Structure formats: C-alpha cells, structure tokens
Amino acid sequence: MSKIQMTTPIVEMDGDEMTRVLWKMIKEKLLLPFIDLKTEYYDLGLLNRNATEDEVTKDAAYAALKYGVAVKCATITPNRQRMEEYPELTKMWRSPNGTIRGIMGGTVFREPITAPFLQPAVRKWTKPITIARHAYGDIYSAVDFKTEEPVECKMVFTSERGTQREYLVKKTDGPAVFLGQHNLTGSIENFAKACFMYSWDTKQSLKLAAKDTILKQYDTEFIEVFNKEYEKNWKARFEKEGIRFGYTLIDSAAASLMTSDGGYVLALKNYDGDVLSDLVSAAFGSIAMMTSVLVNPEGKYEFEAAHGTVTDHYYRYLKGEKPATNPTATIFAWTGALRKRGELDKNYELMTFAEKLERANLQVLADGFVSEDLIPALEPDFEYRVTSAEEIIDKIAERL
Numbered sequence: 001m002s003k004i005q006m007t008t009p010i011v012e013m014d015g016d017e018m019t020r021v022l023w024k025m026i027k028e029k030l031l032l033p034f035i036d037l038k039t040e041y042y043d044l045g046l047l048n049r050n051a052t053e054d055e056v057t058k059d060a061a062y063a064a065l066k067y068g069v070a071v072k073c074a075t076i077t078p079n080r081q082r083m084e085e086y087p088e089l090t091k092m093w094r095s096p097n098g099t100i101r102g103i104m105g106g107t108v109f110r111e112p113i114t115a116p117f118l119q120p121a122v123r124k125w126t127k128p129i130t131i132a133r134h135a136y137g138d139i140y141s142a143v144d145f146k147t148e149e150p151v152e153c154k155m156v157f158t159s160e161r162g163t164q165r166e167y168l169v170k171k172t173d174g175p176a177v178f179l180g181q182h183n184l185t186g187s188i189e190n191f192a193k194a195c196f197m198y199s200w201d202t203k204q205s206l207k208l209a210a211k212d213t214i215l216k217q218y219d220t221e222f223i224e225v226f227n228k229e230y231e232k233n234w235k236a237r238f239e240k241e242g243i244r245f246g247y248t249l250i251d252s253a254a255a256s257l258m259t260s261d262g263g264y265v266l267a268l269k270n271y272d273g274d275v276l277s278d279l280v281s282a283a284f285g286s287i288a289m290m291t292s293v294l295v296n297p298e299g300k301y302e303f304e305a306a307h308g309t310v311t312d313h314y315y316r317y318l319k320g321e322k323p324a325t326n327p328t329a330t331i332f333a334w335t336g337a338l339r340k341r342g343e344l345d346k347n348y349e350l351m352t353f354a355e356k357l358e359r360a361n362l363q364v365l366a367d368g369f370v371s372e373d374l375i376p377a378l379e380p381d382f383e384y385r386v387t388s389a390e391e392i393i394d395k396i397a398e399r400l
Contacts, residue, residue: 003036004349010337011063011302012039013096015073016046017309021317022327022389023073026334029397030357035338035350040067044096046076050089057096061103064302068344071337072100072304073330097304101135105187106296107194108133109265110277110306112284113291113332115362118377121283127263129280132198132206133273134191135294137183140270144179153178188222190297192229195267196245198295200237205244208267209253222269223247281306285377288326293336303336305329322388326371331361331396360399369395 014023031037042060049056064070076082077095101108111130114120153169153176169178199206208226210219230238230245238245248256250272257266257276268276281290290306306329313323335354342350365374368384369392378384387395 001034004034004347004353005036006038006341006347006350007345008069008341009038009040009067010341011060011067011070012041013044013060013070013072013075014041015044015075015309017074017076017311017314018317018323018325018389019074019305019307019309019330020045021314022325022330022393025390025393026327026331029393030331030400031334033397034353034400044073044075046078046082046086046093047088049075049093049096050086050091053090054093054099057099058103061100064100064104065296065300068300069337069341070302071333072096072302073333074305074307074309076309097135098140100302101294104294104296104300104302105190106135106294106300107191107198107267108135108273108277108292108294109198110273110281110290110292112281113289113328113362114284115289115365117366117379117382118285118289118374119379120285120377122258124259125262125284127261128284129257129260129262130198130202130204130265131273131277131280132191132195132265132267133277134183134188134268134270136187136191136270138181138270139179142179142181144177146175146177147172148175150174151176155180183218183221185221185225188225189229191222191267192226193233193297194295195226195265196229196234197297199243199245199265200234200241202265203241203243205264206267207245207253207264208247209250209272210247210269211250213249219269226267277306286326286373288329288371288373290329291332291336292329301337301340303333303340305333322390324370324372324386325389326373327389327393328361328365332358357396357400360396363399364392364395367395 014020040063042056044057044060075096078089078092083089083092109130109132111128114128150173152171155167155169157165195206210222212219212223278287281287287307292304292306294302310325313325316323335358339351339354369387370384372386
C-alpha cells in the first residue's frame with residue numbers, strides 16, 4: 001500500500017508523562033503505517049524545556065507561525081510539588097501553553113467529542129457546545145501580592161507623555177491580598193475576529209458573555225469591540241445565513257448553558273473559558289473527549305487535547321501496568337492538524353484519512369472497548385469492558 005504523501009510539514013510538539021507514551025503509540029500504530037508523515041519536531045517535555053531554558057517552547061511557537069499548523073501533546077506546568085518530583089529543574093518554568101499563546105495570539109476553541117453511547121449529564125444537550133476562550137491576559141498575566149500590615153494600595157498609570165492617573169484600590173487595616181490584571185484592546189480585537197470566523201465556518205450562533213454590570217470599563221471593552229467587528233464585517237453575512245450573535249451576562253450564560261440543547265459558540269474571557277470548558281467537557285462525558293484548537297487571526301492553528309498529562313496513569317505505567325487511559329482527545333488533536341494541513345494544501349487524501357481515523361476511533365469505543373473515565377457517562381444498557389490505551393489503539397489500527 002502506498003502511503004499518503006505530504007508536501008508541507010506539521011509542527012509537532014511532544015510532551016510529558018502518560019500523554020507522551022500515547023503520542024508515541026499513536027504515531028507508530030495509527031499514522032506512520034498510512035502517511036509519509038512530515039513534521040518539524042520539538043520536544044516540549046519538561047526536562048528538555050529545562051535544558052534549553054524554555055527556548056524550545058518559543059522555537060516551537062514561531063515554527064507554528066511559519067508552517068501554519070501545529071499539533072501539541074499535553075505538557076507539565078511545574079508547581080512546587082513538581083519541583084520536588086523533578087529535582088533537576090532549575091526554576092519553575094511557566095506554562096508552555098501560555099508561552100505559545102503569547103507568541104501566536106488567537107483564541108482557544110474547545111468542543112466536546114460526542115457519541116450516541118455517551119449520555120450527557122445535562123439531558124437537554126443534543127449538540128456540542130463550543131467554548132471560545134480568550135487566551136490572553138486577565139489573571140493569567142496578573143500581578144498579585146499579599147501584605148501582613150495595614151497598607152494603602154493604589155494603581156498609577158503613566159503615559160508616554162508623562163501624564164499620570166492614580167486610583168485608590170483599597171486602604172486596609174490589616175493583612176490583605178491584592179490583584180492587578182490587564183488586557184489589550186488589540187488582543188480583544190483578535191479574539192473577536194477569531195470568534196466570528198469560527199462561528200461562520202461552523203455555521204453556529206455566537207454568544208459573548210461577560211460582567212459589564214460590575215466591570216464597567218474592563219468588560220464593556222469586550223462588548224464594544226465585538227459589536228464593532230460584527231457591524232463592520234459580519235452582520236450582513238450572519239443575517240443572510242440565519243446565524244445569531246448577541247451579548248449576555250456571564251451568570252445568565254451559565255444558567256442558559258444548562259437549559260439549552262447546545263449547538264452554539266460561547267465566547268468567554270480567559271478564566272471563565274478555562275473553567276466552563278472543563279465543565280462542558282465533563283458534562284458531555286469526559287475531558288478526554290474534548291478537542292482544543294488555538295486559532296490565530298491570520299489563520300494559523302495549533303491543535304491539542306484539552307486534558308493534562310494523566311500523571312497517575314503514568315506512574316502506574318512505570319510500574320509495568322497498562323492503564324485504561326483514553327487516547328481519543330490526543331488522536332483527535334492529530335486528526336485536526338492533519339485535516340487542516342490537508343485543507344490548506346488541498347491534499348484531499350490527508351483530509352479523508354483524518355475523517356476515517358476519527359470514525360475508527362469512535363467505532364472502537366461504540367463496540368464497548370472503553371477507558372475507565374467514560375464509565376459514568378455510558379448509556380445504562382451499554383455493554384462494555386474497560387480496555388487499556390494500548391489495546392484501544394491496536395483495535396483502532398485494525399479498523400483502519
């Protein structure tokens with residue numbers, strides 16, 4: 001059998017722990033036998049990021065901008081516990097995703113992978129709900145600090161011309177904690193463009209949710225930017241296709257999320273998107289059944305699984321076990337990248353292969369070979385047996 005050819009490489013970002021193990025299996029058993037796979041490889045494993053002083057993460061992000069399509073394995077963002085686990089670390093390196101998003105810009109879109117045998121926790125959900133997370137600023141780029149004595153905290157703004165504005169945050173009479181956060185109008189504009197582009201491409205209505213009743217300047221900026229982008233570039237097209245756009249308060253959006261039947265894009269600020277994307281993925285079945293793609297406003301893409309490195313399964317794997325880890329989201333990260341590469345290069349064989357791999361993956365799960373995370377979401381009469389990640393991947397290879 002001749003392999004499917006590629007003309008342009010995909011940027012491949014390897015990762016950590018159990019997902020790194022899955023990554024190798026997926027390539028060897030599901031991709032390389034069928035595709036003459038061309039990738040520009042970057043090892044974003046924690047120890048290599050440490051050895052390169054995190055330069056490898058920056059190199060990978062710039063490569064993604066160069067080639068237009070990247071696929072990323074889950075990675076460790078070290079905290080104090082990880083510093084103890086990995087004594088070789090010279091510092092607590094920042095989140096690779098944060099570094100990549102800072103260089104690429106854009107918006108993270110997370111959509112659940114649905115299947116007939118999975119029973120959403122919210123019974124009314126019949127269609128996927130896509131969470132569009134603004135991947136810049138807010139608390140993720142904030143300055144926070146703690147004081148042990150009474151203080152007077154002020155925010156001071158100095159313009160390039162030297163003029164100053166000063167705001168009193170709080171005068172305290174004892175210990176307190178403070179937080180200063182920001183966002184950039186240019187980043188919000190890119191967020192709006194990416195959301196409207198994604199909504200148009202998928203023919204789904206778009207909702208923006210924030211809290212302008214409380215943050216009368218900060219959140220109002222999001223609303224004004226979205227409205228301006230809509231009126232200027234999208235209103236006529238949306239109305240012609242029957243696609244809706246509107247703004248709602250975040251608490252109202254959360255409530256309607258639980259009563260809708262799905263099938264729309266919900267645009268959220270950074271933290272709100274972080275939390276609600278995990279809620280939606282868990283309610284649809286499992287965070288291992290959630291796709292994630294970073295869309296740059298210039299049309300550059302980075303695909304990854306929405307979940308982490310599955311640390312507990314990794315330590316079981318090191319003891320010789322074959323844990324029942326769900327490889328679906330990692331497989332769909334690869335298929336998303338392959339499909340987009342095929343679309344950009346007009347390589348229809350590659351696009352078709354991505355579709356077939358996704359179908360084979362879901363068919364194996366539908367046949368009852370499932371990972372342990374899916375058990376709570378299965379239909380009551382569904383017959384299944386808990387299956388190791390390796391066996392699931394082997395059965396997908398047979399299907400292919």
